[in-house]
Amino acid sequence: MSSEPRTVLSVEGLHAGYGHVAVVRGIDMRVAEGELVTLIGANGAGKSTLLKALVGLVPPSAGTVRFLGEDITRMRPERAVRAGLALVPEGRMLFGPMSVEENLELGAQVTDRTQTVGSLERVFDLFPVLAERRSQTAATLSGGEQQMLAVARALMARPRLLLLDEPSLGLAPKVIKEIFGALRKLKDEGLTILLVEQDARLALKHSDRGYVMRTGSIALAGDAADLLEDDDVRLIYLGAWRGEGESS
Amino acid sequence: MGGTELLQFVLAGLKNGSIYALVALGFTLIYAATGVINFAQGEFYMLGGMLSVWAYADLGLPLPLAGLVGVAATAAVGGVFELGAIRQRKDGDPLALIVITVGGSMVLSSMARHLFGPNERPLPLFSGGGSVSVFGAVLEVQTIWILGLTALAVVGLWYLYNRTGLGRAMRACAVNRDAARIVGIDTRLMVTVSFLLAAALGALAGLAVTPLTQTAFDVGPTVGIKGFAAAILGGLGNPIAAVVGGLVLGMLESVSIAFISSTYKDAIALIVLLAVLFMRPQGILGRSSREKV
Numbered sequence: 001m002s003s004e005p006r007t008v009l010s011v012e013g014l015h016a017g018y019g020h021v022a023v024v025r026g027i028d029m030r031v032a033e034g035e036l037v038t039l040i041g042a043n044g045a046g047k048s049t050l051l052k053a054l055v056g057l058v059p060p061s062a063g064t065v066r067f068l069g070e071d072i073t074r075m076r077p078e079r080a081v082r083a084g085l086a087l088v089p090e091g092r093m094l095f096g097p098m099s100v101e102e103n104l105e106l107g108a109q110v111t112d113r114t115q116t117v118g119s120l121e122r123v124f125d126l127f128p129v130l131a132e133r134r135s136q137t138a139a140t141l142s143g144g145e146q147q148m149l150a151v152a153r154a155l156m157a158r159p160r161l162l163l164l165d166e167p168s169l170g171l172a173p174k175v176i177k178e179i180f181g182a183l184r185k186l187k188d189e190g191l192t193i194l195l196v197e198q199d200a201r202l203a204l205k206h207s208d209r210g211y212v213m214r215t216g217s218i219a220l221a222g223d224a225a226d227l228l229e230d231d232d233v234r235l236i237y238l239g240a241w242r243g244e245g246e247s248s
Numbered sequence: 249m250g251g252t253e254l255l256q257f258v259l260a261g262l263k264n265g266s267i268y269a270l271v272a273l274g275f276t277l278i279y280a281a282t283g284v285i286n287f288a289q290g291e292f293y294m295l296g297g298m299l300s301v302w303a304y305a306d307l308g309l310p311l312p313l314a315g316l317v318g319v320a321a322t323a324a325v326g327g328v329f330e331l332g333a334i335r336q337r338k339d340g341d342p343l344a345l346i347v348i349t350v351g352g353s354m355v356l357s358s359m360a361r362h363l364f365g366p367n368e369r370p371l372p373l374f375s376g377g378g379s380v381s382v383f384g385a386v387l388e389v390q391t392i393w394i395l396g397l398t399a400l401a402v403v404g405l406w407y408l409y410n411r412t413g414l415g416r417a418m419r420a421c422a423v424n425r426d427a428a429r430i431v432g433i434d435t436r437l438m439v440t441v442s443f444l445l446a447a448a449l450g451a452l453a454g455l456a457v458t459p460l461t462q463t464a465f466d467v468g469p470t471v472g473i474k475g476f477a478a479a480i481l482g483g484l485g486n487p488i489a490a491v492v493g494g495l496v497l498g499m500l501e502s503v504s505i506a507f508i509s510s511t512y513k514d515a516i517a518l519i520v521l522l523a524v525l526f527m528r529p530q531g532i533l534g535r536s537s538r539e540k541v
Contacts, residue, residue, distance in 0.1 A: 057426055077429040086430070093427035095420050106420050109413065110432035153431065 005032040007066075008161050008192045009054070014063035016053035022061065023049040025216035031161065036183070036193045038224065040200040040233070041213035047196040048090045050213070051163050054194075055080045055087045068160065082110045086159035090166055092150040096139035100130055103138050103149055107156030115158065123152035126182050144175030151182065162186065164195045168202065180206055204228050252384035257502045259382070263391045265498020266398035270453035271475025272482065272490035273405065274446030280422035280485045281435075281442035284342050287349040288329065289450055290472020291356035295322040296451025297463030298360050301369045311372060319451040325356070326447025330440045353468065361465035368462040371455075394456045401452055402491055405445070409487065418442065422485065450475075470514065477521040483531025492533060 009031040017023040023046040031037045039047050052058040054065055056077045065073045072083055081087075086107075095103050104123065108116045124131035127148040133141060138149055147167055154162060164183070168176040176199075184206060187193055197203035204210050204224040212220035212233060220232065227233045271293055278286040300318025303309045309317060333348050379388045409415040421428040421438040428435050453471070454463065461467075474497065482493025501516045524531060 055430060057429065077426075078432045078434050081430060081432040089427070089430060093424050093430070095423045095427060097423060098416075098419065102416065106416065106428075106431050106433075109417070157432065 005034060006068075007031070008033050008035075008068060009194065010066045011054070012064050012066075014050070014053060014060055014065060016049055016058050016060040018049075018058070023216055024053055024060075026063070027213075027216075027218055029211055029218060029221070031192060031194050033192055034187070034190055035209060036187045036195065036207045038195045038197055038200070038203040038207040038210045039213055040197060040203060040210060040227075041219075043198075045213040046216040047213055048165050051087060051089075051165050051194075051196055054163060055085050057087075057089075081157050081159070084158075084160035086154035086157045086162055088150045088154045088162070088164040088167060090169075092146050094138040094146055094149055094153070097137055099135050099137055100141070100149055101134045103153050104130075104156050107153035110157050116156075119156045119158060123155050126155070126185065127152055144171050144178070147171060147175070147179060148182075151179065155186075160192065162191055162193045164193065164197075166196060166198055168197060168199050176202065200233065201228065204233075254506070255383055255385040257506045258499070259385055259387055259391065260505075261499035261502030262495065263394055263498070264501060265478075265495035266395055267453045267457055267471070267494070268474050268478040268497050269491045269494025270398055270401060270449045271471055272478035272494045273401075273487055274450045275476055275479040276482075276485055276487055276490040277418075277442045277446045277449075278439075279479070281418065281439045282334070282340070282342075282345065284345040284349065285476065286443075286446065287346065287472065288353040288356060289446060289475060290468035290470070291353050291360075292322055292326060292447040292450030292468075293454040293471045293475075294357065294360060294463065294465065294468035295325060295447075296454030297371065297458035297467070298364055298369070298454070298465070299451070300455045300458065301371050301463060302364060304371060305369070311374065315455050318455050319448055322451035322454075323444045323448040326443040326445075327440055329356075329447075330443035334439065334443070335436060353472075357465050357468055364465065366465065368464045370462045371458040373459045388460075390456075390459050397452055397456050401449060402487075405449075405487060414441065473521075474517040477517040477524075481520055481524050481531060483534025486531075486533060489531055489533035493531065496532070 007030055011027050011029045014027040015022050015025055027050060039050070041047050049058055053060045056075050059074055063073070064071060067083055067085060070083065072080060075083065095106060104120060105116065108119050111119065129145055130148055130152055133145060138146060141149060151164070151167065167179050171179070180202065183193060183195070195203055195207065204227055207224040210222065210224045210227045211218050212227065220227070220230065271289060274289045274292060275286060278284065296318055299321045300315050303317040304311055304314035307314070329352055333352055334345060337344050337348060373390050374393045375389055379386050381387070409419060417428070417433045418438050418441065420431070421433055421435050425435050475494070478493040478497045479490050480493070481497055482489030482491070497517060497520060500520060501513050504516050505513055
């Protein structure tokens with residue numbers, strides 16, 4: 001790394017939660033242009049809430065989120081996606097009764113209409129099965145295809161930063177491989193990606209850097225290769241964090 | 249009962265049914281956007297007739313223009329009601345919103361009484377008092393207007409829903425609000441649009457019926473409850489089901505007049521409402537559960 005890459009996302013002291021319960025408590029993190037950064041941590045550590053807070057689905061109660069230099073803290077989600085932040089949400093949140101094509105077109109509605117055809121070609125190139133299923137409703141797709149559609153729908157917005165929440169959840173190893181292959185390809189094309197993943201080993205293998213989240217804050221940060229060697233992180237792979245998960 | 253008589257009841261059922269269908273569509277549109285039953289829906293029906301009468305009789309506008317003003321003004325009232333009352337409830341808590349619509353309904357009918365008086369007010373028939381004979385049954389020209397305007401509104405709404413970007417955004421919003429937001433749909437705007445449309449549909453029904461029944465400040469709740477029953481009967485949230493529910497309810501009322509007594513006509517909607525809620529809460533066209541993908 002000779003020249004310092006541009007910062008895409010910087011988060012400082014971010015707090016967010018539901019009602020009076022702060023799930024995210026003072027997060028500092030940074031994602032540079034072209035990076036694939038993974039956020040790992042046990043269930044309930046606040047990873048999903050953090051992603052939701054970044055796009056404005058959960059309003060932050062304190063701290064700042066800067067995106068490409070612009071303060072986007074508390075920006076509404078429909079504005080955030082226009083600014084260039086696209087979320088592949090937990091549970092995919094597809095438009096089930098609508099066709100694959102309609103889902104994709106809805107994803108593209110923040111872009112100029114002339115771009116839609118090109119965007120469609122791009123995502124069909126990435127996930128050819130979606131082209132075969134284009135007139136089928138999203139609800140009739142298999143789990144893996146639904147996840148691909150969720151990623152593709154986010155890409156239709158032509159984001160500068162792609163946020164993914166547990167893209168491997170509940171999927172067969174073969175499908176997971178395909179999705180991570182696609183993420184790899186997107187990264188190689190220069191897309192900046194922030195990934196939340198339960199399968200820490202898999203995610204870190206594909207990432208440049210990682211953050212380990214524990215009960216709402218960052219417990220550990222570093223290069224993905226170093227984190228893979230870290231004893232504490234190795235324990236998370238087994239689903240145990242020295243019993244501290246229970247105390248939260 | 250002869251075939252001609254039966255046909256007469258069917259025509260009457262269709263006429264009332266299409267009015268219920270328009271009101272039910274209003275319930276369904278707002279329910280799809282907000283998850284809330286709008287108890288002010290009947291007042292939109294009342295205002296449609298009342299504001300048209302006002303534009304015709306008080307402002308002296310020609311009837312077609314007066315009707316247009318009545319519907320447009322009611323749509324505006326619906327939009328203002330959403331912006332001024334519904335949207336102010338920031339967390340969108342359904343129970344709170346329902347109470348707001350109940351309050352809104354009272355405010356609207358009280359205002360109508362204050363501005364337009366307590367008496368019934370008439371509107372001329374759209375194209376005279378003629379009638380045509382359909383296989384021996386009498387079909388009033390105004391009824392043809394009612395059926396035609398309803399059909400036009402349904403087709404227009406279908407086109408909006410299925411063939412336009414706005415309609416697609418509205419459907420997306422109905423499927424999953426958070427998903428709609430993250431793809432960039434302004435869900436608050438969709439709620440406002442739903443109120444505008446629901447008010448316009450209710451107003452159209454009120455406008456079309458007033459030449460036959462006259463209107464008054466207090467006609468809203470009765471039609472509101474029937475439109476609500478029709479929406480529930482069809483299955484809330486589905487526009488086609490609302491139309492079917494409206495027509496079925498109209499027919500049931502008509503049949504009850506034919507075979508039981510007209511005394512019980514207004515009770516039919518309530519009986520239907522209760523029966524559906526007890527036995528098939530998802531409505532005749534609804535699916536057994538509201539799944540979200």
